Amino acid sequence: RSGNGGKVRGFFQGGSTRVLDELGARIPEGVRALLAVPGLGPRTLGRLYRELGVTSAADLRRVLESGAAARLPGFGERKARQLLEALEQVERQGDRIPLGYALPVAEALAAELEKLPGVERVAVAGDLRRGRETVAGVELVAAAEDAEGVADAVAALPPVEEVLARDPAKVSVRVEGGLRVELRIVPPDAFVPALHHATGSAAHIARLRQRARQLGLEVDERGIYRRSADGGAEEFLPVPDEAALYRHLGLGYIPPELREDRGEIEAAERGRLPRLVETADLRGDLHVHSRWSDGAASIREMAEAARARGYRYLAICDHSRSLRVAHGLEIEDLRAQWREIEELNRHYAEAGIPFRILRGAEVDILKDGGLDYPDEILAELDIVVASVHSHLRLDRAAMTERLLAAMENPHVDVIGHPTGRRLGIRDAYEVDLDAVIEAASRSGTVLEINASPERLDLGEEAARKAAERGVMLCIDTDAHAPGQLAQVVLGVTVARRAWLEPAHILNALDLPDLEAWLRLPKGERARRGPGSVGKSGDSPPPGR
Template sequence: MTNREIAAALEEVADLLEFQGANPFRVRAYRNGAQKVKDAPKSLLTIVGDSGAEALTAIDGVGKDLAEKIAELATSGTLAMLDELRAEVPASVMALMRVPGMGPKKAATLHKELGVQSLDQLRAACEAGEVQKLKGFGKKTEETILAGIEHAAKAGERVRWADADAIVQRLLAHMDGVEAIKRREPAGSYRRGKETVGDLDLLVDVGATMDAKTVATVMDRFGEFEGVAEVIARGDTKMSIRLDSGLQIDLRCVPSESFGAALQYFTGSKEHNVEVRGRAKARGLKVSEWGVFNTADDTRIAGDTEEEVYAAIGLPCFPPELRENRQEFAAAEAGELPRLIELSDLRGDLHMHTSATDGRGTLREMVAAARQRGLEYIAITDHSKRVTMAHGLDADRLRAQWKEIDLVNEELQAEGAEFVVLKGIECDILEAGPMDLPDDVLAEADWVIASLHYGQNQPRAKIMERLLGAVAHPSVSIVAHPTGRLIGKRASYDVEVNELIAACVEHGKLLELNANPMRLDLDDVNCAAAKAAGVPIVISSDAHSTEGLDVLRYGVLQARRAGLEQWDVFNTRRFNFWEADKASGLFPRASVAWRNKPVTEKIAYFLARHRAALTKGDNKAAAFCKQDIGYSIGWLVEQSFKKDKVTWPNVWIDGGWYTNLTIGKDRWTAEGWLVAVQGQEKWRLAPFVGQFQLSETTVSPYKIDIGLRPSAFEKHDEWSIPYTRDASRDEALRKALADRENWPTHFAG
């Protein structure tokens, strides 16, 4: 079991004990234990495996008894004590505790005093006004419970994707013990990356024929998976089991020739497959889990792989995350299927906590962990003082932390590391509206996250007033976990996301996709709306420990479901490029050092660094600086499009690709290409030439020429920022793009 699963089990023990009215100290011991397990930087299973259960007592707050329970969970995946407790409390009563604001104690009171056994009975009791008469409840509580019931009922028995994934990984490892298995793939909503999963599907390729002996071996192995509570059914090709946790897993054995068809079929979604079948029918084809067939003579034309199945119907093999029959078919027809973001695209993480507040890792530990994971920059964003529970930072403590960050950055620079730590803060938006820290403090920050942690039950008008006020605040960069929902636990506060997005457009602010698997906030639909409006998303870990940095992948998965591409996500940018964005005022500023600098000064800075590097004979650093200059120039070109709101659907203009940089004594020239990116491909769109005059510290004045075609340079004598387009040039570029098949040069990647 993973630490997270162990913690969840201990948490459940605490809930059940509390429900039963057990000794509060005992309850607290399990709750604390759960917290310690969640925060533990190392896999407890590994610790137990290496050094035995005894070693766990080294963890502060874990005694001998708890250590044994943890070891039992870690190694066997079950806990006898938990099973006993579960048997004593009916599952329908457990569901009561999922109602927001309820908790085990209140659930127990309702159970004892009113005999409430299920959500339906609870609803009836609330509606009859019986709940408010109970001691410690009141009218307000009754209303909150009533509102929460619907949410709890909806959350049902679905498990969060991250938890499902832990089970899937173990299941795959378990099944890989069977040699006869050719291919195996989990399907269903798990494969589509849905934030919660109802049950799991596993497809197994058992070879060319459905050999009964092979199938039996596979099924026997499946039945031996850890934590199987019951075998629901076992047939010729299909078998279903239920785990102790209540999760159902379906196994399907298929012959090789049908594996792709089955994978397509069982991945879904239902809505997507209805469309697929309709399109097949129009072509005289029939699609089933066994393959693609000619309707006329029933001959099979595809089925071995998914690619083949889709290709037979004239469709691209859609990434599973997009298969919801939202826009994927229209996008495919237009040749505009997005190139979805990948985890490796992320270069920075802009939301994390340290031991200065409620995080577990020190500043330096977080830096080391982020570097280890290949990130290029991070923002340290501890809580502000309103979050008393987390010992939030006041202005003095925050400034002290920033001093430490300065020191760390100096050290990083001294060792030649290309890594930057930003001075950030997760500043609360107070219940009354204002930010939790004075303006002058926020103005000093590199990166200000605005968060709404308190007063979440306020009416929509008030919530929106607070959020929109934060977005309009000049120092705020981004709104974190914008809806405040906790999947399956807490509904979002009353927020009008579209209004929030509109405000971000107006003020050039960003929105977070919090990657914590409990949050995934914004969700896929809202992220897609943000993308459509042109608001960049930042995928952040909100890590409270070094291990916490690893949740970014869940955020990326959600982003993929939203159809986000690399350039829709802000923290995929190289830090320097990102800095240029910031200095323009297009995006919120990043660092103090770069604040308010025009891009020409940035170029001058890189140029000076380039010169120094050459003097030192450091070719690597020189090349890096050259690249930065290229990026800055590219950025200028790109901005000219954005400023004039010149956009082509699904085409990204990237001027950052340059071919040549000639640096003279008092003048230099950059030659590059305006690049159009669409889907998987890049095209050279038009060449540009930038000429720059040098003085000691600045580059000025300069001009940039953009040609339309390699053969059609347009020369300008004077060209100053901001670059203003004229309509004819614009039209010509549009035409050039439409005419791209005829371009003389073409490159991919």
């Protein structure tokens, strides 16, 4: 790390900043974007631009592949090869980074910023605060009187590798891992409007401005205000928090995940905003793995981690026998696993601990839509999550048929990661998602929102559509280690962007309600739809 200190200080002494300024002044805007390629700093980029005329990613690829870059003095084959690999990686990601990778980086940097003297508050803004599934970069807003002092200090913070641009109230840096972070520093009394503005989306903000004008008000990053009759003085209204800003516009508070101009302003006008699901609404996780298949921990360790989160239940869903790469369980392994689960549950019951481990399995959906265990075995499980892990290149009709056949099985409770996508790695398999949603609704099958950072599957659009068609969803982490249970927040974010309430989410049910629901035949689950368990039974509705 110490090697970077000199490089960073160099920027502030005007060394590389000049290169950047020169780049900014004389070449197309797009060139700065090449700084996103890890290992390509302003100096190198400046040389490639001046000496080889590189102004685009395509140019960069050309000079790296042709050897022209490698022939520059002090450059070399090795560096050219590394840059080419880095460029390819950036291009694969389409310059966007999955939420689950950006969020911890942003939070770590925010925590470092908060420790700087004079910094009163720091918050994540932009796409990341709205919970988009991938982000181009991170935006942070900090409140401090001395913006210059804070901007100076940022460069020396541990995760910061390089300062890309800087003006008095704004610093752009690249942190470890290549993520770009833009930090705005505003006076403390301007923090709330600045954060609101930087959160966006642009479409949401534009609608708010329009609405403000109809009320004789103006909204911008400085706040919400009224102009005097002669158009001169501005009278700012108090904005202690974002709720106040919406109140001035006659609207209920709109959570960041809804700020996309997808009907939230109309809903806020009529007092019809959803009561979005929160992490605290969840009572358990219905899809985790243990060391019995490819997990890293014992059932007991997973259960204790679930209890530490305040959960009431945990479904152990290890892989089924066909998935050899993940050490899928043979039937006799499954029976042995049930004995271990029973023993642990007996221990909890005797100790008066209100917690239960459910016998589950993540059963492979075979190529023809059959399941990887016979029905007699599936019938003995508390919960069956059925997933596609093989034959991912079937054509659309065959893949759709395969999933529909699995949903027709009376023992299949949940379809795991229904589209198979891996963010930045692999697209969803070809499937008619509308047909899957219809079939889930008809058959009473739950669709999973898999919260694994590289999946987020279902995504927000499909999840919203599913809920509108009366499909129940669940938010599972697919955790393979105790620490991964915390990734549930990513799945909750997807659910919130899909406008989901606790009543849409199976694992927002308390244990007795969940058990009652799992005892219902699927046809009955389909008939009742989401949110009906408590209403028709003896217990209160979920999440209230």
